[in-house]
Amino acid sequence: MAIDGKQVEQLDRVVIRFAGDSGDGMQLTGDRFTQETAAFGNDLSTLPNFPAEIRAPQGTLPGVSSFQVHFADHDILTPGDRPDVLVAMNPAALAANIEALRPGGIVIVDSHDFTSRNLAKAGYTSSPLDDDSLADYQVHPIDLTGMTVEAVSEFGLGRKDAGRAKNMFALGLLSWMYGRPTEGTTAYLEKKFASKPAIRDANLTAFKAGWNFGETTEAFAVSYEIKPAPMAQGRYRNITGNTALSYGLVAAGQQSGLPVFLGAYPITPASDILHELSKHKAFGVTTFQAEDEIAGIGAALGASFGGALGVTTTSGPGISLKSETIGLAVMIELPLLVVDVQRGGPSTGLPTKTEQSDLLQAMFGRNGEAPLPVIAPQSPSDCFDAALEAARIAITYRTPVMLLSDGYLANGSEPWQIPDAASLPRIEPDFATAPGEGETFMPYARDAETHAPAWAPPGVAGLEHRVGGIEKADGTGNISYDPANHDRMVRHRAAKVARVAESIPDLVVDDPSGDARVLVLGWGSTYGPIGAGVRSARAQGIDVAHTHLRHLNPFPRNLGEVLRSYDSVIVPEMNLGQLSMLLRARYLVDVQGYDKVTGMPFGSEELAEVIAQAVKSLDTPSLDRLSQENHR
Amino acid sequence: MSIDLPAPTLARDGLAGVPATDLKQTGKDFTSDQEVRWCPGCGDYAVLKAVQGFLPDLGLKRENIVFVSGIGCSSRFPYYLDTYGMHSIHGRAPAIATGLATSREDLSVWVVTGDGDALSIGGNHLIHALRRNVNMTILLFNNRIYGLTKGQYSPTSEPGKVTKSTPMGSLDTPFNPISLALGAEASFVARTIDTDRKHLTEVLREAAAHRGTALVEIYQNCPIFNDGAFDAIKDPATKDHAVIRLEHGKPVTFGPQGEHGLVRDPVSGAISVVEVDDSNRAGLLVHDAHAEDPSLAFAISRLTDGGYLNRAPVGIFRQVERPAYDDQARAQVASATEAQGPGDLQKLLTGSDTWTIA
Numbered sequence: 009m010a011i012d013g014k015q016v017e018q019l020d021r022v023v024i025r026f027a028g029d030s031g032d033g034m035q036l037t038g039d040r041f042t043q044e045t046a047a048f049g050n051d052l053s054t055l056p057n058f059p060a061e062i063r064a065p066q067g068t069l070p071g072v073s074s075f076q077v078h079f080a081d082h083d084i085l086t087p088g089d090r091p092d093v094l095v096a097m098n099p100a101a102l103a104a105n106i107e108a109l110r111p112g113g114i115v116i117v118d119s120h121d122f123t124s125r126n127l128a129k130a131g132y133t134s135s136p137l138d139d140d141s142l143a144d145y146q147v148h149p150i151d152l153t154g155m156t157v158e159a160v161s162e163f164g165l166g167r168k169d170a171g172r173a174k175n176m177f178a179l180g181l182l183s184w185m186y187g188r189p190t191e192g193t194t195a196y197l198e199k200k201f202a203s204k205p206a207i208r209d210a211n212l213t214a215f216k217a218g219w220n221f222g223e224t225t226e227a228f229a230v231s232y233e234i235k236p237a238p239m240a241q242g243r244y245r246n247i248t249g250n251t252a253l254s255y256g257l258v259a260a261g262q263q264s265g266l267p268v269f270l271g272a273y274p275i276t277p278a279s280d281i282l283h284e285l286s287k288h289k290a291f292g293v294t295t296f297q298a299e300d301e302i303a304g305i306g307a308a309l310g311a312s313f314g315g316a317l318g319v320t321t322t323s324g325p326g327i328s329l330k331s332e333t334i335g336l337a338v339m340i341e342l343p344l345l346v347v348d349v350q351r352g353g354p355s356t357g358l359p360t361k362t363e364q365s366d367l368l369q370a371m372f373g374r375n376g377e378a379p380l381p382v383i384a385p386q387s388p389s390d391c392f393d394a395a396l397e398a399a400r401i402a403i404t405y406r407t408p409v410m411l412l413s414d415g416y417l418a419n420g421s422e423p424w425q426i427p428d429a430a431s432l433p434r435i436e437p438d439f440a441t442a443p444g445e446g447e448t449f450m451p452y453a454r455d456a457e458t459h460a461p462a463w464a465p466p467g468v469a470g471l472e473h474r475v476g477g478i479e480k481a482d483g484t485g486n487i488s489y490d491p492a493n494h495d496r497m498v499r500h501r502a503a504k505v506a507r508v509a510e511s512i513p514d515l516v517v518d519d520p521s522g523d524a525r526v527l528v529l530g531w532g533s534t535y536g537p538i539g540a541g542v543r544s545a546r547a548q549g550i551d552v553a554h555t556h557l558r559h560l561n562p563f564p565r566n567l568g569e570v571l572r573s574y575d576s577v578i579v580p581e582m583n584l585g586q587l588s589m590l591l592r593a594r595y596l597v598d599v600q601g602y603d604k605v606t607g608m609p610f611g612s613e614e615l616a617e618v619i620a621q622a623v624k625s626l627d628t629p630s631l632d633r634l635s636q637e638n639h640r
Numbered sequence: 641m642s643i644d645l646p647a648p649t650l651a652r653d654g655l656a657g658v659p660a661t662d663l664k665q666t667g668k669d670f671t672s673d674q675e676v677r678w679c680p681g682c683g684d685y686a687v688l689k690a691v692q693g694f695l696p697d698l699g700l701k702r703e704n705i706v707f708v709s710g711i712g713c714s715s716r717f718p719y720y721l722d723t724y725g726m727h728s729i730h731g732r733a734p735a736i737a738t739g740l741a742t743s744r745e746d747l748s749v750w751v752v753t754g755d756g757d758a759l760s761i762g763g764n765h766l767i768h769a770l771r772r773n774v775n776m777t778i779l780l781f782n783n784r785i786y787g788l789t790k791g792q793y794s795p796t797s798e799p800g801k802v803t804k805s806t807p808m809g810s811l812d813t814p815f816n817p818i819s820l821a822l823g824a825e826a827s828f829v830a831r832t833i834d835t836d837r838k839h840l841t842e843v844l845r846e847a848a849a850h851r852g853t854a855l856v857e858i859y860q861n862c863p864i865f866n867d868g869a870f871d872a873i874k875d876p877a878t879k880d881h882a883v884i885r886l887e888h889g890k891p892v893t894f895g896p897q898g899e900h901g902l903v904r905d906p907v908s909g910a911i912s913v914v915e916v917d918d919s920n921r922a923g924l925l926v927h928d929a930h931a932e933d934p935s936l937a938f939a940i941s942r943l944t945d946g947g948y949l950n951r952a953p954v955g956i957f958r959q960v961e962r963p964a965y966d967d968q969a970r971a972q973v974a975s976a977t978e979a980q981g982p983g984d985l986q987k988l989l990t991g992s993d994t995w996t997i998a
Contacts, residue, residue: 043993046993046995047993047995049995049997192993238997239997240997241997241998242996242997243990243994243995243996243997244994244995244996244997245990245991245993245994245995246993255988255989258983258985258988259985259989262983262985267743269739269742269743271735271739288983288988289972289973289976289977290973290976290977290979290980290981290982290983291982291983291985291988292973292977292983293973294742294743294969294970294973296738296739296742296969298735298768299735299764299765299768300764302732302735302765303732303735303738303764303765303768306728306732306735306736306738306739306765307735307736307738307739307742308739309736309739310708310726310735310736310737310738310739310740310741310743311739311740311742311743312739313726313736313739313740314739314740314743314744314747315743315744316743318739332729332730332732333729333732335729336728336729340726426989426990426994427989428986429985429986429989430986432985465744466703466704466705466706466724466744466747467703467704467744467746467747468703469701469702469703470703471703472702472703472722472723472724473724473725474672474718474719474724474725474726474727475725475726475727476718476719476725476726476727476728477711477727477728477729478727486674486719487674487719
């Protein structure tokens with residue numbers, strides 16, 4: 009098919025990576041392309057990747073920021089293993105990303121930036137545009153900066169400001185190549201730069217110039233079409249994990265009728281939840297930026313004591329600081345949401361990269377026997393449902409709940425079928441009521457169903473009571489050092505958390521053939537890569553079952569039975585085997601971990617290979633197994 | 641960018657918004673059924689009695705009063721009061737109380753803490769509570785020693801203090817809690833003494849009436865690990881020469897016959913003690929707790945001995961009106977709700993950039 013003399017080629021999926029210097033606006037460019045793609049109706053998944061430094065030295069490898077978007081005419085689960093297209097705004101961006109590009113992929117570079125100085129900063133001794141080092145790719149060196157400056161010359165901007173619109177030129181070009189709708193970006197730029205007309209017009213003009221360049225240049229003979237994906241009927245928007253999680257917290261306040269109180273200290277990659285919630289005061293949301301992590305959770309717990317839904321948001325290092333207060337919340341048995349947007353650790357670790365290495369900290373990172381429920385969302389949009397579920401458990405069972413998101417979910421985005429607010433579940437706080445005549449309030453008497461004590465915020469006569477970190481006498485809550493009482497209270501608190509399992513659904517296994525002998529089990533943000541890996545393995549004719557845990561503590565009641573139904577269980581994790589350790593300890597099942605901590609999500613082909621190997625090793629017993637059998 | 645915040649509601653009573661009661665209350669109503677377990681002779685008993693005796697004067701519904709404490713001997717306080725209470729963790733009571741006070745306008749919130757709890761492990765929360773000016777009253781029991789851990793020096797102990805952890809004498813320069821609070825932008829700063837029930841009660845009354853964070857340092861004797869630390873200001877033979885009583889609007893004099901007085905150097909602003917006579921009587925310092933500038937209060941606070949306590953000013957050092965954090969935080973919620981209407985969840989979830997699959 010040809011339009012205006014140009015070929016249009018049909019594709020079912022494309023992965024594009026925009027890469028440039030931290031100051032080049034690559035996150036914005038990627039975000040706009042994503043919005044256009046969402047509006048077009050493709051399924052999509054994104055992976056922003058940026059350095060911890062706000063502006064690392066210009067033109068250097070540490071300063072490279074990138075944004076990858078995968079979009080398709082069918083349902084997809086990940087941002088894609090390897091880009092098909094790389095847009096590199098400078099030599100460093102090319103050097104840092106070229107290895108990832110699939111052979112034969114398209115490279116678009118801003119040739120203007122390929123000066124000897126910039127090449128040297130990126131570690132090139134000669135220009136890769138002039139030698140054959142890029143021979144495996146379709147390379148398009150384009151003077152993006154020069155053409156942008158020329159296109160916007162009429163607006164009287166200095167050369168530097170004019171050149172900054174080059175990201176919009178690149179966006180325009182890519183929008184043409186993939187037939188993206190442009191109205192959204194036009195409206196966005198008009199609004200964003202409304203108060204700076206010259207900048208606004210320069211960006212709009214650069215965007216259009218990029219599109220027109222694609223249409224007229226002979227450099228690009230083909231444009232591509234990726235049909236909209238068939239998705240369930242309904243209304244959609246694109247959403248990141250941090251935004252979805254914030255909305256989940258707002259919704260939890262609405263559905264429980266409780267004011268939401270967020271106490272937080274800024275930390276990457278969780279700060280956007282604080283930013284988002286601070287915009288929603290009209291929902292009765294109070295945000296308190298505390299002096300430190302400890303005050304953040306302290307204030308949240310104080311608000312919970314007062315009858316609000318106390319929430320604190322942080323990342324791994326913040327959890328370490330909050331541990332003592334989480335222990336207090338366990339002890340006094342009050343609702344509290346603790347959100348850990350995990351990042352690479354230990355210590356400061358990799359602040360802007362993803363990891364799942366706080367699971368054991370969430371489970372056990374407190375003194376004493378201090379169990380609490382742990383929940384993990386599986387995709388950016390699922391952060392909404394996971395936050396609501398965490399709130400349900402916290403409020404119903406009067407307990408701190410740990411919600412384990414991570415950097416990949418936090419910043420990644422995907423289409424979200426907008427839920428119907430009216431049909432969201434209600435959450436009943438069920439506050440204690442004043443005792444009748446002659447009755448005495450027993451703050452630590454327990455509910456028959458949930459095993460939870462009362463929630464009795466101040467303000468009700470007859471319910472005056474004291475809570476505290478010292479062990480309490482069963483029932484009255486008065487200080488008690490009685491040995492048998494302590495043993496009983498420790499078991500009460502553990503039994504209450506275990507009781508949560510009765511309110512969560514059984515684990516469902518995806519095993520279409522019913523013949524699989526290998527089960528892949530994951531938790532949290534690995535859902536997408538594992539799901540894609542499983543699909544890929546099945547496409548190769550391999551039988552494999554897949555299931556995913558949302559509840560890490562307590563586990564679903566049928567988990568042991570599921571694990572024992574397969575000859576082999578593989579547990580991929582972005583840590584060194586934390587869930588594997590829990591499963592082995594709890595169920596005495598010899599699960600096999602596939603562990604990696606690169607700060608990046610798993611690739612789906614990588615996992616497909618792991619699955620293939622696992623299935624193969626069942627058919628060809630290993631030497632170990634043979635020797636074991638010989639010994640019997 | 642910064643914006644002018646909406647005009648603050650000033651001059652409001654510290655207890656405004658807390659429901660009052662017509663019921664006749666006595667100290668007994670505020671006494672819990674729990675056995676008090678401080679050491680015999682502990683100054684905490686006197687403070688507990690004074691607080692239980694004073695609370696009925698406030699005329700508040702008992703169920704709207706909350707005491708939050710940290711860790712230490714004094715932090716057991718909430719267990720002995722029949723109000724709502726939380727005995728929390730070491731140093732964190734001001735943070736917990738901040739969340740409680742901000743989310744509940746209808747509560748009278750009190751923090752009970754000690755010199756180790758407030759000034760050592762919880763120093764950060766104390767200064768930030770003071771600068772924010774959250775509506776609560778902080779009772780800082782200062783016995784200048786660690787009691788519950790059995791006798792190590794505290795951040796208010798005098799230098800050279802010999803304790804279990806400092807057999808050759810402590811090396812730390814102590815904090816002066818009043819100076820610290822003033823430096824942290826506190827709007828109400830006072831000091832009183834455990835055994836002077838009348839003065840203690842007067843100060844508590846003013847503190848409760850203050851809108852914002854009121855810090856009350858209470859000198860409190862630990863008979864086990866630091867006995868006699870306050871003898872000079874309590875011994876009838878020396879106390880009149882040792883205690884400098886501050887009263888707003890009055891010249892500062894002390895001594896059995898008012899023979900000592902304070903004067904301020906017009907150049908340096910430093911304050912010194914003089915023997916009062918006709919030549920200097922007219923130039924005596926007149927205490928002004930309401931002065932916007934805290935430098936006078938700070939200069940007076942420096943008359944406190946850092947070593948053994950032979951001299952200390954007591955009373956209200958500073959009492960000024962400043963918007964309270966929690967009032968303003970609630971006002972932002974209220975004005976957002978008024979401007980935008982109560983939050984529409986469906987509208988939030990839907991956002992502005994959507995597409996529909998038919």
